[in-house]
Amino acid sequence: MTIPPRKQSNEAAAAAPARDAQPDMALIELLFFGYRDFVGEPDRVLAHYGFGRAHHRVLHFVNRNSGLTIAALLDVLCITKQSLARVLKDLIEGGFVTQQAGPDDRRQRLLRLTPKGSALANELADRQGRRIAEALREAGPGGREMVQRFLTGLIEPAQRDHITAMIAKSAR
Amino acid sequence: MTIPPRKQSNEAAAAAPARDAQPDMALIELLFFGYRDFVGEPDRVLAHYGFGRAHHRVLHFVNRNSGLTIAALLDVLCITKQSLARVLKDLIEGGFVTQQAGPDDRRQRLLRLTPKGSALANELADRQGRRIAEALREAGPGGREMVQRFLTGLIEPAQRDHITAMIAKSAR
DNA sequence: AAAATATGTCAGTGATGTTGACATATCACA
DNA sequence: TGTGATATGTCAACATCACTGACATATTTT
Numbered sequence: 001m002t003i004p005p006r007k008q009s010n011e012a013a014a015a016a017p018a019r020d021a022q023p024d025m026a027l028i029e030l031l032f033f034g035y036r037d038f039v040g041e042p043d044r045v046l047a048h049y050g051f052g053r054a055h056h057r058v059l060h061f062v063n064r065n066s067g068l069t070i071a072a073l074l075d076v077l078c079i080t081k082q083s084l085a086r087v088l089k090d091l092i093e094g095g096f097v098t099q100q101a102g103p104d105d106r107r108q109r110l111l112r113l114t115p116k117g118s119a120l121a122n123e124l125a126d127r128q129g130r131r132i133a134e135a136l137r138e139a140g141p142g143g144r145e146m147v148q149r150f151l152t153g154l155i156e157p158a159q160r161d162h163i164t165a166m167i168a169k170s171a172r
Numbered sequence: 173m174t175i176p177p178r179k180q181s182n183e184a185a186a187a188a189p190a191r192d193a194q195p196d197m198a199l200i201e202l203l204f205f206g207y208r209d210f211v212g213e214p215d216r217v218l219a220h221y222g223f224g225r226a227h228h229r230v231l232h233f234v235n236r237n238s239g240l241t242i243a244a245l246l247d248v249l250c251i252t253k254q255s256l257a258r259v260l261k262d263l264i265e266g267g268f269v270t271q272q273a274g275p276d277d278r279r280q281r282l283l284r285l286t287p288k289g290s291a292l293a294n295e296l297a298d299r300q301g302r303r304i305a306e307a308l309r310e311a312g313p314g315g316r317e318m319v320q321r322f323l324t325g326l327i328e329p330a331q332r333d334h335i336t337a338m339i340a341k342s343a344r
Numbered sequence: 345a346a347a348a349t350a351t352g353t354c355a356g357t358g359a360t361g362t363t364g365a366c367a368t369a370t371c372a373c374a
Numbered sequence: 375t376g377t378g379a380t381a382t383g384t385c386a387a388c389a390t391c392a393c394t395g396a397c398a399t400a401t402t403t404t
Contacts, residue, residue: 021301021305022301023297023298023300023301023302023304024301024304024305024308024316025236025297025301025339025342025343026320026339026340026343027304027316027319027320027323028232028297028300028301028304029232029236029339029342030320030323030324030327030339031207031210031304031323032229033323033326033327033331033335034322034323034324034325034326034327035203035207035326037326037327037328037331038203038326040328052358052359052360053359053360054359054360054361057204060200060201064197064201069381069382070381070382070383071380071381071382078208079360079361079362080361080362080363081381081382081383081384082361082362082363082383082384082385083360083361083362085382085383085384086359086360086361087359087360102381105370105371105380105381106369106370106371107369107370107371107380107381107382108370108381108382109381109382125195125197125200126195128195128200129193129194129195129196129197129200130195131326132195132196132199132200132203132326133193133196134325135321135322135323135324135325135326136196136322136325137325138321138322138324138325139318139319139321139322139325140318140321142318143318143321143322144196144199146311146312146314146315146318146319147199147311147318147319147322148198148199148202149307149310149311149312149315150206150307150308150310150311150315150319151199151202151203151205151206151307152202152206152307152310153206153306153307153308153309153310153311154205154206154207154209154210154303154304154307155202155205155206155209156209156212159205159209163205167197167198167201167202168198170197170201171197171198224389224390224391225390225391226390226391226392241350241351242350242351242352243349243350243351251391251392251393252392252393252394253350253351253352253353254352254353254354254392254393254394255391255392255393257351257352257353258390258391259390259391274350277349277350277401277402278400278401278402279349279350279351279399279400279401279402280350280351280401281350281351
């Protein structure tokens with residue numbers, strides 16, 4: 001009942017996605033439920049430490065980009081510094097994250113994980129990684145590349161390149 | 173520094189996700205950014221009405237399952253009735269949702285969307301549907317089924333059947 | 345009539361986001 | 375040198391959306 005999914009053969013077709021096509025309700029709902037369970041398991045682990053999802057995001061990105069600055073982290077998370085300050089304070093006081101004055105610019109605070117922080121970040125990533133691995137098995141052969149393109153396609157086009165570049169970089 | 177990522181060639185490898193496999197950081201982060209933008213666009217529309225993501229979820233599920241009860245909605249959303257009460261009050265007072273006593277059991281409140289509520293729910297679904305359609309084009313041919321299996325695989329196994337059945341039902 | 349059920353509501357709390365304003369340390373440049 | 379820009383920290387107030395606990399009301403079931 002819709003145009004067959006083709007890698008855009010021309011720009012016009014890609015730009016005008018069949019104005020009256022019915023939204024794919026199944027995928028909309030699966031994205032809701034899937035994401036909920038994807039973050040639900042880390043949420044339960046973090047609760048043991050009195051942490052929440054915001055702490056998770058900081059742990060994750062500091063883990064991936066060790067030594068990143070406050071400003072860089074704010075850019076990635078798209079939150080205000082006041083919001084970040086609260087969770088960062090928890091993580092620093094709890095001994096999960098350290099700050100260090102930048103070698104070039106001493107105004108900067110380079111963020112790094114302590115061994116304790118690394119351990120927690122890795123546990124959370126392992127759990128999410130296992131869930132993704134299972135989901136990829138369900139998807140079947142070749143699913144990873146397809147899912148990667150799908151998820152990338154969900155990202156706001158204007159930021160797509162920026163984000164994929166960042167992911168490629170931190171993946172080393 | 174690890175075993176090269178292979179598409180599972182046999183079931184044993186598939187069932188035991190290599191205890192020390194490195195988590196797929198790229199997909200973990202793409203899921204974060206993809207979901208963020210997937211809900212970001214509806215969020216901006218809802219903000220015009222003074223609504224948030226919680227209102228969206230109620231609108232969506234009442235739209236999909238017209239006439240569902242409060243209890244059924246609470247089951248789907250997995251929130252407390254006190255949390256639901258607040259957003260439901262907003263939606264009813266705003267003329268987006270109606271309540272009607274159940275024909276069999278008059279204690280029940282059957283929830284339905286008004287035309288105004290339908291219009292908003294459909295606008296939100298259309299925006300998310302368009303984004304998904306574009307992402308599926310990026311994924312390429314056959315992507316839809318693969319993505320569907322992937323997202324289903326993210327869901328907690330114990331609830332997978334229950335949720336897929338619900339989605340199939342409301343899809344009619 | 346009594347128990348169970350479906351829903352409503354009041355009160356308090358917590359996590360996470362926001363805006364706005366202002367302080368401090370450091371860097372960069374004229 | 376000194377002045378403005380920059381990176382960060384912090385205080386205060388507020389909004390959304392979740393929670394727990396307690397209790398009220400209407401209706402159905404037993």
